[in-house]
Amino acid sequence: MKLFYISAVLAPLLFVAPSCALAETAVAKAGAGKRETNAPASREEVFSTGVAKGRDRLDSATSTSALREKDIEVLGGRSLGDLLRNLPGIRTESSTGDGSSAYTIRGLPLASGGSKYMQLQEDGLPVLEFGDFFNGASDIYIRADLNLSAIESIRGGSSSTFASNSPAGVINLISKTGDVAGGAVQLSTGLDYDTKRVDFEYGAPINDSWRFHIGGFYRVGEGPRRVGFNAFKGGQLKFNVTKQFSNGYVRLSGKYLDDRSPHYLPGPVRITGTNDNPVYGSFNTYDVRRDSMLSGYLGNLVTLDADNKPAELPVSQGQSALVKSIGLESQFEVAGWTVTQRGRYSDIQGGTTRNLVSAIYSGSALPASLGGGAGTFAYATGPRAGQVITNLGALNGNGLVVASSLNRIESRSLNNFINDLRATRAYGVGKGELTVTGGIYKSLQDYTSDWLYSNHIQDVADDGNSALINYTNAAGVRQTQNGYLGFNRSGSTAFFRRDYDVRYNITAPYGSLNYRFGKVAIGGSVRYDSGRVRGQLFGADLGGGRVGMKSVDFNGDGVISVAESKTAFTPYDRPAPVHYNYGYASYSVGVNYRVAEPFAVFARYSRGARAGADKVLFSDKVSTTDGHLVNKADGYDIVKQFEGGFKYRAPSFTVNVTGFNADTEDTNVQAGAITTDRNYTAYGVEAEGTYRHGPFSLRGGVTYTHAKLVNDKLNAAVAGKVPRRQPDFIYQVTPQFELRQVTVGANITGTTSSWVQDNNLMRMPGYKLVDAFVQYRPTDRVRLMLNVDNLFDKVAFIEITTPSVPANGIGIGRAANGRTISMSARMSF
Template sequence: MTKKLVFLAFAPVVLVTAFTPALAAEHGSGSEDVVVTQAQPARAPASIAGAQQVFSTGVARGRDPLDSATSTSALRQSEIQVLGARNLGDILRNIPGIRTESSTGDGSSAYTIRGLPLASGGSKYMQIQEDGLPVLEFGDFFNGATDIFIRADFNLSAVEAIRGGSASTFASNSPGGLINLISRTGDVEGGAVQLTTGLDYDSDRVDFHYGAPITDTLRFHMGGFYRLGEGQRQVGFDAYEGGQFRFNVTKQFANGYVRLSGKYLDDRSPHYLPGPVRITGTNDQPVFGSFNGYDVRRASMLSGYLGDLINLDAGNNPVRLPISQGQDAQVRSIGVESQFDVRDWTITHRARYSEVAGGTTRNLVAAIHSGSALPASLGGGTGTFSYATGPRAGQVISNLGTMNGNGLVVASALNRIDSSDLGNLISDLRATRAFTLPGGELTLTGGLYNSTQNYESDWLYGNHLQDVAADGQSALINYTNAAGVPQSQDGYLGFNRSGSTAFFRRKYDVQYDITAPYGSINYRFGKVAIGASVRYDLGQVNGNLYGADLGGGRVGIRPFDFNGNGIISAAESRTAFTPLDRPAPVDYAYDYISYSTGINYRVSEPFALFARYSRGARAAADKVLFSNKVSMIDGSMPDPEDGYDIVEQLEGGFKYRTPVLTVNVTGFSADTEDTNVQAGAITTDREYTAYGVEAEAAWRRGAFSLTGGVTWTQAEIVSDKFNAAVAGMVPRRQPDFIFQATPQYETRLFTVGANIIGSTSSWVQDVNLMKMPGFTLVNAFVQFRPMDRVQFMLNANNLFDEVAFIEITTPSVPANGIGLGRAANGRTISLSARFDF
């Protein structure tokens, strides 16, 4: 990123700060509504349902939600604490309207909202932010999803969510909604230290935070965490290791403030992918279960016995990458936020520069075979099979059909998606002014958003055979054909994705530049408020692609002597490399307009009605590259409309709030375009429609409180340019109902309760042949406060150890009963001790 871009991002802060003293003396303090969330001590009660909260995410200015024509939710730190969430996905699934497929680990969960399509991982239509700016401009980079690079810890003050509405005009690439993680800022002196350990799984973690005023006009906050352990599933090594440190310093002036913030994240966690699932019965009445030696709730195809990933790196040099790398994130960022009142205008500016890198080392199961019925490509089971790694390395497997009590042989792709540069520079400058008019108030807002997002990623694949074993002891298998010729080396059939091609050996080196002016107008008179907003996104995409997938004579396969014995084995002859000398350019531009308009009627103090129509879009990112959407000759995009997908939404509902009861109900409908990937190349070019109702409520009486929500969705694939047969089908894994509820009983001495989440059944794939069962998971918690500022918490996730399938890849009941899928983690119990000071 150039010095010019850095200057443009941070210059507004410098200029406003420089003129602050004179402006402050002339105009005094402003009246802009802001969120001020104090640090919560351990004994703090849960939020009272009727307490008024100012909501500031995805809107022109912070307002009471009952005065805004939007559908919003917020979780405060004290509420998040009792959820016992193991990752960000566990937190977000407690927000109505949001569907979270969270069982992959700390990152790469899939998120969507209001029935918008979820064709691949990450978060395409819903943007995840930290303090009002996106962590990544695009939330669904292949194996580079936003939640890999963000952690919820004690720095977190609240999570705000806006569904639909003005999210499409107050942020780029967020037509479905916004999730904003808001940090503590040291308003009140205090901090906490918490130690957490897994009682029935291997995990140890320490969290801390502290903030305080330094002077009357200067305050700070800092905090972070560190953790280590195998984690919730049996993998045979420490799959979790690392931590985060964040800080901010705020300087208050008479008419505003300036805040400097920083973040350092260096953390790794496993990437749990689908594994063997026993599927029997019929498509109408399927029966799902586990195989001997592989409990879908606790096992993983990851294993310490797999050894290092052997491959050629991005520069085509031999490399060994530890499987323990998992999903690793390295983030270094610095940000500046300022807000000042200047001649009746409130000027707000946020800017952040982030160096983001990491990636995913994972084990992707391609096929699962019964050892007694291997395919012809593996000699139909003839020849010799032996262990290649682990304590039994070199031992011949006498009977594949009885191996480990399940007789399963897995063909997998051990791979590394190396995101060497996902850094970005983001700036958002806006000005707001409220004008008093006869009978009402007119609020005008204008702003300019700029971002530069890098995307440099290398795909390194190897393919191998392995067994299915318990306790993280799966090992690689060697195969020698009936003629006595080894067909594998150290368990690898090839140092490529599969067969004898270089499919998926790719390199991306692309930069996305976005400029988006936006504005809004809101007129409030009496009990009525009407408003409209508009945004114009202009994007420029430049860079290069490398890979045999580009065609044009690019081969990408050559022999390489990995073991250095001077002999090229069959496996070594199948080595994929990146043709770095033959790039394909990327050079295209796009632009689109988003708009939103709504009306709010505050019928009475506790009751409001609202309605809104919005049109937004999500710009195409890596999913259209390596496809015919972008020319391999000059990098242009022949059809400009391929540069973005449109989302149109209509919503309306009511909000009711008293000191003891809050109820919000919103009906919605959405029409969506989606160009996406389900298996590496463009496989869907669709239109979807969805409608439904989302409802949330909170009630408190004395020591008892209950919060919860339910979302009913009816979704349909309207059309698909590549597969007309799926028109009229329900999108895969879209249930009719998702729900959550948190009842709790709280006294000064203790709190006891549960967080209940679940969904009804859904189709496993778009062809609608077989359904995946619904589930209800109960996460129970007990907090005990024996003395002031001391708290112990016992948390049990999936208390009843239910089998809850999140994903089934197999479209119908297989003849051999061997399927592929992923389930939620089984029961895990943790104990925490917290001290507040």
């Protein structure tokens, strides 16, 4: 039935596209000499990410897209997530800041942050082997800057067999390598928000056989949301040097990233109306587009550190990344074989300090755990510290009190060594060409992480002025200490106080055959991933009688307060082993038919998988006594995909349309620590195209997805429901008008409505965001750019965690940033 729907959509397009090809040819013949002189020539678009060998996209049975340097420049994305949402088929939830965005492709599940089924790569190798480590997502450790020459993406297809843990696709950030002499310096500043940034890059041939490139950035500022401190601070430096030989090259590259940015999480949202017709908005003195529950008045995070010693950790750490990497790449022609070797070692540390809202109350209706409105409340921090709050119901004009978990997920080591060695050769066989590829992939990935929690109560205020609140009960006993209810996540347990010390060792041989004869190319590839996982876990919530609560005198006054009596610690004397292996085979087969020079059709079936990583730890899937998988099949989640479509390319017009069907397993942990064990299915169509006529150009894409939760072994009630936050349509379009000195354009992205949660009770509205840009070039070497994000200052909700309309109208959610305007000046040389 699913294939019937896909065929029904594709069939008319398959007839239209050849007609377009014939019409284009007729117009070209009839109007010879009248074509716009600035129209680009039809050319082969060689694409190399996630495939055996770089090919013209019309000769490959894959769905691929790319953003080139000029596209990246005018889009002016504030973060990597903002850029990647311009790739068709990719759903990006990017309002968390510079990192921890959520990514998925073609309706595959998006149960948690990061990118589970899609791999983010830098120059052909993954940034992290697993893109969805809890609060350690890949995009925290990668930045888009002037070093970029292109971003390539492959969706489905051979990504299952030419990369590990990436059945949905691969996005590859490709660096400049100094092929052409030149560079640039760019200064940027926010006009209506606080940010200052400098970028630079330069590359050139040194002589006939050597060339180099170097570049980076540094930035500082509060950022697009008002938090009351410099939430962004740091930068990056990258370099590479290439030695060219007569039969190949060797390239040494390096990267140093030391940067931090805030982690924006869901905050107060006013929700009224009914489940069938909800109304969303902001509360007084808290704008969902501009404010955050982060604040300079929160003070430092007071907790026990990884060594169970009292510590104060700066909230300004936010999402911090310290990356030092060095890579070596080479490619040579040897006895008819093209041998490519890529290897990189990365020393990665960092983590996330975040303010996780657990509950929001009307101050006049607090629960019994917070005094039920009785007792005395007073400010604990900020300029009003010590001041008694006489009317909670009117506090800051909204009367809201928030219970939050202020925490630090410290990634002590995400170090990895990743190597990919492959060899490719083409043979003449009969009247065609047989391309043979074989390779072996090796990955060593650390995951050592400490989860450090405390919890407090605070008010809701704008402009980064939120402060902590003390509560003294009616009997005169202080229930908080400087606003802290306890030095744990919540209540009186040590839940989520954890230490992971785990290492992943992956070996994956792979190979492919592709036979091209005439207009037809038939290919297949196979890969076998073998994983070895070793390490230890520590935490009170492992069960088995483990403990994790004690009293600690944080303020040194010799008295244990109520809050100090609720302190979580890590029980290092009671480890749980991690000691299991897994293995799975992936394969992909496809056929491509080049109907005519500008037109091709293709079909492909693929089976891939994604290893479970940290989401199966601290669960009943891994034994806490011997560390083995209780069921070997729980070590990975399988993804099966079918896709088929067409590609058409003319000098001034291109269109690619792909129908898809995907069946996916997913073992995961949603926000709020909800464990899931599910099967999903999705089908739909994605389309992308470009058009150019004279100074006008248009690039865009749209994806239709029909997704369904087939079952959940832990929650039968969600069977048959639509996955949360999965819209029917996502789209992006970029029209622009380019003259000799001026370029004007817009980048429009949007979605249709979706269910806020898997229970399908209440819908979240769709949105359309318009970003505008103007570029002025007074000389060939100088460019002035004005970028406006969210031009019309729309409220665009990305996430609502409240499952239905609450009786008190108080919900929790996250929206895209409001309008921000930046100016930049670039000088090229």
